[in-house]
Amino acid sequence: MKLHKVCFCGLVTLLAACGGETDHRGKTPLVEVDGAFLYKEDLKASMPIGLSKADSASFTENYIRKWVEDVLLYEKAESNVSDAGRIETLVQNYRKSLIMHDYQQHLVEQMLTSELSDEELKQFYEDNKPLFRVDETLIKGLYIKVPQTASGISRIRRWYQSKDEESVDRLEKYSLSNAVDYIYFYDRWMPASVLLAKLPRKFKDAERYLEQNRHIELKDSAYYYFLHVDDILKRGQEKTFDAARDEVKKALGNLKQTEFMRQVRTDLYQTAERQERIKYYYKDQ
Structure with a gap:
């Protein structure tokens, strides 16, 4: 991510000396407030990609201002907090949770x-x-859409109703040069709604219609639509x-993860x- 040099050169030159003898671990300080530093690298990492020169300058100014205000507000709050012990407990608990979560993920x-x-x-499937x-509703089958002007419509009527290898092979070759849309899904389940949405009519009871019509042929002013329903899950x-x-x-993966972590803890x-x-x-009491 590149920042326009004008945005930073003056700031870096002017403010780099503010760090004194502080070890910045190779980073470039931009601003210091009571020993807290904002670095150029952190600002760059926060800046959205693709900003114009003017937007980069505006983002830089606003980001630095907010960072300074946050540091000052934190210092003020820290010196006036009413229950520092409770805050420290919350911080420690949160830190422990983060560390445990990271280790468990590993x-x-x-x-x-x-x-x-x-x-x-x-x-696991059989047991559950x-x-x-x-x-x-899910279906398996085949769908093809061809222009009414296409040749060989009578052959499509024969081929699309059969899932034997020869018919499917001929239909696939035919679709390469003639079909507007072709979907072979004998080998996977697809939502019936996806296929029915491709047809030129609406269905009040799609599930019942598919049960009663496994070989569907429809047409509109320009196309023929063929849908063969080989199997259905309601x-x-x-x-x-x-x-x-x-x-x-x-x-099963989630179950194994849970059991694995339970065993780790045990x-x-x-x-x-x-x-x-x-x-x-307490057992000694």
Whole structure:
């Protein structure tokens, strides 16, 4: 991120001497207030990308002013705080929480280096099927949209209703030069709403319509629309494993993380007990 030199050269030259013998660890001081320093590097890191020269200068001035005011307000508040002990306790608790969270994330990342096996995922799915239900109608199949002027419409009518390899192969080759839109989704579940939105009509009861019409052909003034519904999962049904796979992986991963951290805490506790590092004073009373 580049700052216009005019914004800083004068400030840096004028203020660098303010640091005296302070070790700035390679940073360039811009402002000092009662021993607290604002550095050029910190200002640059906070500045939005793409500002004009004028906006950069304005941001710099406002940022420095706010930083100075914050330092002064903190000093005033610190000297007048009514319960310094409570504040210190809150700070210590927050610091402990941050450190523990960072360490736990590090441990979890190490634990997740091994992929969950298909066997684990399938077993978890079988044990928890009721958790994985369809919240919107899902379908598998094929969709193609072609201009009415395209040749070979009668062949499309035959091909799109079949999922055998030969029909699909012919339809895919045909779509390369003729189709306006083509979606092959025999191998994955898609929300029915996404496919139905591509058709030139509205459906009052889409789920019922799809149940009763697995081979759909519609047209408007310019195009033919073909949708073959090979399989359907209705709202409220238990998802198949392939439909629930991503959810299963996430749920099992979260469970393993929880169990892993519980075991880490237990191991730490038991080790500390064996080493007699824990003393319960209340048990002596």
